[in-house]
Amino acid sequence: xxxxxxxxxxxxxxxxxxxxxxxxxxxxxxxxxxxxxxxxxxxxxxxxxxxxxxxxxxxxxxxxxxxxxxxxxxxxxxxxxxxxxxxxxxxxxxxxxxxxxxxxxxxxxxxxxxxxxxxxxxxxxxxxxxxxxxxxxxxxxxxxxxxxxxxxxxxxxxxxxxxxxxxxxxxxxxxxxxxxxxxxxxxxxxxxxxxxxxxxxxxxxxxxxxxxxxxxxxxxxxxxxxx
Ligand code: FES
Ligand code: FES
Numbered sequence: 001x002x003x004x005x006x007x008x009x010x011x012x013x014x015x016x017x018x019x020x021x022x023x024x025x026x027x028x029x030x031x032x033x034x035x036x037x038x039x040x041x042x043x044x045x046x047x048x049x050x051x052x053x054x055x056x057x058x059x060x061x062x063x064x065x066x067x068x069x070x071x072x073x074x075x076x077x078x079x080x081x082x083x084x085x086x087x088x089x090x091x092x093x094x095x096x097x098x099x100x101x102x103x104x105x106x107x108x109x110x111x112x113x114x115x116x117x118x119x120x121x122x123x124x125x126x127x128x129x130x131x132x133x134x135x136x137x138x139x140x141x142x143x144x145x146x147x148x149x150x151x152x153x154x155x156x157x158x159x160x161x162x163x164x165x166x167x168x169x170x171x172x173x174x175x176x177x178x179x180x181x182x183x184x185x186x187x188x189x190x191x192x193x194x195x196x197x198x199x200x201x202x203x204x205x206x207x208x209x210x211x212x213x214x215x216x217x218x219x220x221x222x223x224x225x226x227x
Contacts, residue, residue: 056124063124067092068136078124082116083107085123086133094134094163105191108164108171109133115171115190134163137170145211146170146204155204157195165191169205173212179205 057078065072065085074089083100086092086109098106100119107119110132137144146169149155156162165188172179172187179187184205193201 061124064127065123065131066129067131068133069130074123076123078122080123081119082109082111082121082123082126082131083118085126086118092133092135095167096160096163098160103192104161104164105168106161106164108167108191110167110171113171113174115168117190132167132170134167137166144170146173146208149204149208149211150201153203153207154200155197156193156200157197161191161193161195161197165193165201169201169208173205173209177209177212179209 060075060077063074063076063085065074065082067086067090072090074085076085076089080089083095083097086095087097095109095118096106097119098104100107102117102120105117107117108115109118110116110130111121111126112129137147143151144166146166150162150166155165168188168191172184176183176187181202184202188201188205
């Protein structure tokens with residue numbers, strides 16, 4: 001289950017095509033833009049308006065990412081995905097690598113308020129964007145309402161899909177504070193649970209929606225407005 005914006009990445013037209021082939025096929029500069037994952041260009045304005053593209057790589061280049069409000073400086077080859085940057089270079093292993101090809105949602109993070117598959121976003125293209133990962137949701141020992149709702153409603157079994165689901169649900173509820181069951185089914189359709197914990201997940205989503213009333217700061221644990 002997942003946001004409508006992510007649905008094209010699950011489309012049957014690309015089934016059978018590996019993520020790497022897909023990225024190679026559309027070119028680095030337009031890889032994510034073309035997927036519809038992000039709902040907007042990741043490229044700098046000038047590039048998006050047709051200025052000459054600047055070649056980078058293939059060796060490592062400086063990359064700055066803003067993750068959960070913190071600036072992180074890295075040197076990465078341009079082919080490195082955001083998921084690889086998080087897991088293999090920053091030791092942030094909340095986002096999971098499962099299919100590695102835009103099919104399951106286990107790697108979901110939020111990029112500028114949009115849920116995306118981090119296995120299909122290049123790290124270099126996530127520069128200048130606000131990246132939220134599951135590591136940034138809790139405040140100390142206080143879980144975000146989406147996280148606590150998953151715990152209380154048994155929204156997981158093995159838990160491997162859970163961080164991706166939690167991020168997808170957060171992005172979804174930020175846009176749909178009072179979802180109908182149909183909106184939830186469609187909006188979260190880009191995440192899969194191999195343990196089939198969907199009943200608990202559905203209950204957790206509705207419970208989290210109740211705990212995150214519209215108009216409050218939905219990033220704050222407990223749905224509290226920031227001081
Ligand atoms: S690991 Fe990214 S969608 Fe499955
Ligand atoms: S809880 Fe095991 S894959 Fe979802």
